[in-house]
Amino acid sequence: MMENLLELREVRVCYGPQVALQVSSLGVRPREILALMGPNGAGKSSLVRVLGLLERPTQGEVFVGGRRVSYRPAELLSLRRRMATVFQEPLLCEGTVTENASLGLRLRGLSRREAEARVAPWLERLGIAPLAHRKARTLSGGEAQRTSLARAFALDPEILLLDEPLAALDPPTRDALLHELEAILREMATTTILVTHDRNEALVLGDRVGVMLGGEIRQLGRPEEVFACPLDEEIARFVGVETLLPGKVVGWAEGLAAVWVGGVKILVCAEAQPEEKGVVCLRPEDVNLTRQQGPPSSARNHLKGRVVKIIPRGFQCRVILDCGFPLVALITQQSREELGLREGIEVFASFKATAAHLIRRAEGGK
Amino acid sequence: MELMGEGIRQAFWLLMTGDPEVLRIALLSLQVSGVAVFFALLLGVPLGALLALVRFPGRQLLISLVNTGMGLPPVVVGLFVTLMLWRSGPLGVLELLYTPAAIVLAQVIIAAPIVTGLTIAAIQQLNPRLRLQLLALGASRLQLFWLLLREARLPLLAALMAGFGGVISEVGAVMMVGGNIKGQTRVLTTAMVMESRMGHFDAAIALGLILLLLTFAVNGILTWIQQQKQGSS
Numbered sequence: 209m210m211e212n213l214l215e216l217r218e219v220r221v222c223y224g225p226q227v228a229l230q231v232s233s234l235g236v237r238p239r240e241i242l243a244l245m246g247p248n249g250a251g252k253s254s255l256v257r258v259l260g261l262l263e264r265p266t267q268g269e270v271f272v273g274g275r276r277v278s279y280r281p282a283e284l285l286s287l288r289r290r291m292a293t294v295f296q297e298p299l300l301c302e303g304t305v306t307e308n309a310s311l312g313l314r315l316r317g318l319s320r321r322e323a324e325a326r327v328a329p330w331l332e333r334l335g336i337a338p339l340a341h342r343k344a345r346t347l348s349g350g351e352a353q354r355t356s357l358a359r360a361f362a363l364d365p366e367i368l369l370l371d372e373p374l375a376a377l378d379p380p381t382r383d384a385l386l387h388e389l390e391a392i393l394r395e396m397a398t399t400t401i402l403v404t405h406d407r408n409e410a411l412v413l414g415d416r417v418g419v420m421l422g423g424e425i426r427q428l429g430r431p432e433e434v435f436a437c438p439l440d441e442e443i444a445r446f447v448g449v450e451t452l453l454p455g456k457v458v459g460w461a462e463g464l465a466a467v468w469v470g471g472v473k474i475l476v477c478a479e480a481q482p483e484e485k486g487v488v489c490l491r492p493e494d495v496n497l498t499r500q501q502g503p504p505s506s507a508r509n510h511l512k513g514r515v516v517k518i519i520p521r522g523f524q525c526r527v528i529l530d531c532g533f534p535l536v537a538l539i540t541q542q543s544r545e546e547l548g549l550r551e552g553i554e555v556f557a558s559f560k561a562t563a564a565h566l567i568r569r570a571e572g573g574k
Numbered sequence: 575m576e577l578m579g580e581g582i583r584q585a586f587w588l589l590m591t592g593d594p595e596v597l598r599i600a601l602l603s604l605q606v607s608g609v610a611v612f613f614a615l616l617l618g619v620p621l622g623a624l625l626a627l628v629r630f631p632g633r634q635l636l637i638s639l640v641n642t643g644m645g646l647p648p649v650v651v652g653l654f655v656t657l658m659l660w661r662s663g664p665l666g667v668l669e670l671l672y673t674p675a676a677i678v679l680a681q682v683i684i685a686a687p688i689v690t691g692l693t694i695a696a697i698q699q700l701n702p703r704l705r706l707q708l709l710a711l712g713a714s715r716l717q718l719f720w721l722l723l724r725e726a727r728l729p730l731l732a733a734l735m736a737g738f739g740g741v742i743s744e745v746g747a748v749m750m751v752g753g754n755i756k757g758q759t760r761v762l763t764t765a766m767v768m769e770s771r772m773g774h775f776d777a778a779i780a781l782g783l784i785l786l787l788l789t790f791a792v793n794g795i796l797t798w799i800q801q802q803k804q805g806s807s
Contacts, residue, residue: 285712293707295707301725
């Protein structure tokens with residue numbers, strides 16, 4: 209097994225009686241990008257502060273490169289100088305873009321000239337070279353965050369910590385920077401920990417992704433695993449499952465479980481025991497809508513339902529159906545028009561057995 | 575009204591002719607208060623930074639003391655310094671009472687809490703996350719202090735102005751520890767008190783104008799620096 213570059217054991221961070229973070233074990237492998245996602249208040253920033261050795265946990269131990277951190281000032285300084293952190297705010301100082309991007313190197317004792325030579329390619333790479341002599345205070349949010357990223361990358365850190373680096377940017381800027389960031393991270397192959405509230409960011413950037421809720425890392429695994437097979441309903445909701453149907457397994461054969469949900473039988477690719485209880489999870493984008501009972505397709509589940517509500521959102525809209533239970537589908541505005549969807553009409557919803565996931569109450573439930 | 579008009583005319587005459595006594599008094603005021611503010615900064619800025627950034631037991635109490643010190647009655651400071659420097663007092667052997675050094679000492683005691691208190695405020699108004707970012711960038715404790723002070727230098731200029739303004743116009747303590755000795759410890763404020771008591775309103779007005787001009791000039795220059803920096807960045 210690969211040795212972890214960064215590791216937490218039985219770490220707790222408490223503020224008074226409130227537990228902000230509780231991680232029994234977390235290992236960050238060399239050169240991986242670990243993306244942890246969670247809503248506000250999930251303990252993400254506390255986790256970054258603990259991993260970046262900016263905050264000593266109330267309890268527990270932190271290991272860097274296999275050695276336990278003792279929190280002596282000299283040791284902290286030398287370990288912190290192997291890392292770099294980018295926060296949600298750019299947090300720039302007085303001075304020009306170049307001066308700001310050079311700051312970490314200057315703190316490590318490099319001369320101005322050496323530092324600026326190492327910073328220049330990063331300003332180029334991040335598209336802010338023309339702004340090199342601009343005062344940092346005159347930058348736009350996107351430009352400032354690029355400066356902050358250049359300041360971190362120029363350090364060529366062993367460990368890179370990204371705390372919601374794109375959250376404060378407007379959507380077009382965010383998308384552009386996300387793709388640049390992805391390219392840079394893949395190329396640098398630096399051990400990276402990203403925390404974000406944005407599932408998409410985690411999915412795009414993470415080699416492994418984790419879901420943080422209430423100060424704990426509740427699930428950690430490959431992105432497709434976490435997004436397709438959430439361990440419980442709370443995680444399922446966070447990773448984008450909108451239809452959660454409690455039911456009972458009525459039959460199982462060859463990897464296919466039949467689950468009885470509100471008077472309808474749903475086929476789910478899952479291991480299951482007959483008679484056990486579970487929750488069927490379904491993402492809205494996996495549901496297909498037709499006006500007539502469609503021609504046979506690979507979809508194993510066909511349900512008849514009535515349109516209860518249509519919620520437009522940009523080019524897409526959410527359609528909430530009543531199939532004896534509420535079912536949410538996500539379709540494009542174009543297919544909504546083609547189907548002539550209105551509230552009150554009847555439609556057929558279909559989805560594959562592989563698209564549905566079964567949370568087994570016996571092991572996953574609380 | 576005539577008294578004032580005549581006084582002002584006389585005052586301008588004194589100023590225009592460059593009366594040597596008036597000039598000496600003005601210069602001494604500037605020197606003494608300048609040196610005092612220098613020492614107040616030397617003490618107050620590091621202490622303020624320490625109190626703003628480092629958590630330790632008794633910190634709250636110390637900050638309360640500093641805030642109280644910002645409003646310290648100068649007369650009390652004057653009395654305290656007089657007692658300390660009195661021939662039989664603890665520092666009597668230094669024979670500093672009624673010298674410019676004694677005035678400097680009293681003014682440092684008055685200005686240092688002002689500078690300290692305003693330094694605490696200047697650093698605390700910085701984004702608290704900036705400190706984390708600087709630590710994350712690998713700043714040592716000393717580097718952190720320096721960078722944060724640099725970031726707070728505009729409000730620190732305000733601390734400097736407040737400290738200077740507090741001592742150049744102060745009269746009670748200066749009178750007590752300096753004694754208003756002609757040619758030695760006579761400064762603008764003490765000279766004004768004396769001249770107006772003696773009915774020499776022309777001289778008092780002249781001194782008053784110089785005092786106003788000095789404070790205006792010093793604060794004007796500092797404000798200009800402050801606004802320049804604000805504008806250019």
